[in-house]
Amino acid sequence: NAGVTQTPKFQVLKTGQSMTLQCAQDMNHEYMSWYRQDPGMGLRLIHYSVGAGITDQGEVPNGYNVSRSTTEDFPLRLLSAAPSQTSVYFCASSSGLPSSYEQYFGPGTRLTVT
Amino acid sequence: RKEVEQDPGPFNVPEGATVAFNCTYSNSASQSFFWYRQDCRKEPKLLMSVYSSGNEDGRFTAQLNRASQYISLLIRDSKLSDSATYLCVVSRSASKIIFGSGTRLSIRP
Numbered sequence: 107n108a109g110v111t112q113t114p115k116f117q118v119l120k121t122g123q124s125m126t127l128q129c130a131q132d133m134n135h136e137y138m139s140w141y142r143q144d145p146g147m148g149l150r151l152i153h154y155s156v157g158a159g160i161t162d163q164g165e166v167p168n169g170y171n172v173s174r175s176t177t178e179d180f181p182l183r184l185l186s187a188a189p190s191q192t193s194v195y196f197c198a199s200s201s202g203l204p205s206s207y208e209q210y211f212g213p214g215t216r217l218t219v220t
Numbered sequence: 221r222k223e224v225e226q227d228p229g230p231f232n233v234p235e236g237a238t239v240a241f242n243c244t245y246s247n248s249a250s251q252s253f254f255w256y257r258q259d260c261r262k263e264p265k266l267l268m269s270v271y272s273s274g275n276e277d278g279r280f281t282a283q284l285n286r287a288s289q290y291i292s293l294l295i296r297d298s299k300l301s302d303s304a305t306y307l308c309v310v311s312r313s314a315s316k317i318i319f320g321s322g323t324r325l326s327i328r329p
Contacts, residue, residue, distance in 0.1 A: 116297070137314075139317075141319075146228075147321050148307065148318065148319030148320050150319070151315065151317055153236065154314060163315065165315070166315075196264070203314050204311075205311035205312065205313055205317050206252050208254075208266040209264075211265070213262070214262075
């Protein structure tokens with residue numbers, strides 16, 4: 107099993123550009139989440155999904171969209187990139203509610219917005 | 221004030237030492253507690269869940285004190301491979317999963 111995979115590993119965007127961060131898991135987990143990690147701050151929840159077709163907002167959803175058309179994939183879209191979105195983005199999956207179960211994280215995408 | 225607070229460290233201790241970290245949380249409705257470990261430029265990985273009665277996994281012991289609203293992690297007989305950042309996680313719902321900013325631990329030979 108590959109676990110949780112993310113692409114790309116690195117990305118540089120100009121302000122105003124849009125892009126999609128890809129996330130896939132092969133563990134048949136119902137629950138998937140997106141976090142961002144900034145220096146001096148803990149990981150912050152952006153969006154999460156409790157199953158295909160169901161998504162909800164986390165702590166910092168503004169500027170990001172998600173969809174969940176399959177159990178395996180949970181892409182994160184940046185609509186119009188801003189320098190404040192420079193961060194490391196982690197996708198995670200879990201077999202139960204992420205608030206109660208172990209989360210498995212992908213290797214992360216390092217995004218720089220200039 | 222942050223909802224979950226950790227001493228950022230770094231803690232620099234010799235191999236074989238015992239080291240302890242605390243993590244305080246402000247919301248008394250918090251229900252689940254975890255310690256994750258994150259190596260430099262890598263993803264977080266679960267170290268252990270924290271139960272009300274306290275729990276131990278080898279050299280690692282986690283405790284929860286609901287009255288004082290903190291959790292702790294004790295590492296005995298520390299190894300060089302224990303060098304990492306330790307993240308405290310407190311949650312109360314699917315949308316309220318709060319990560320601390322982490323405590324850096326460096327073990328020296």
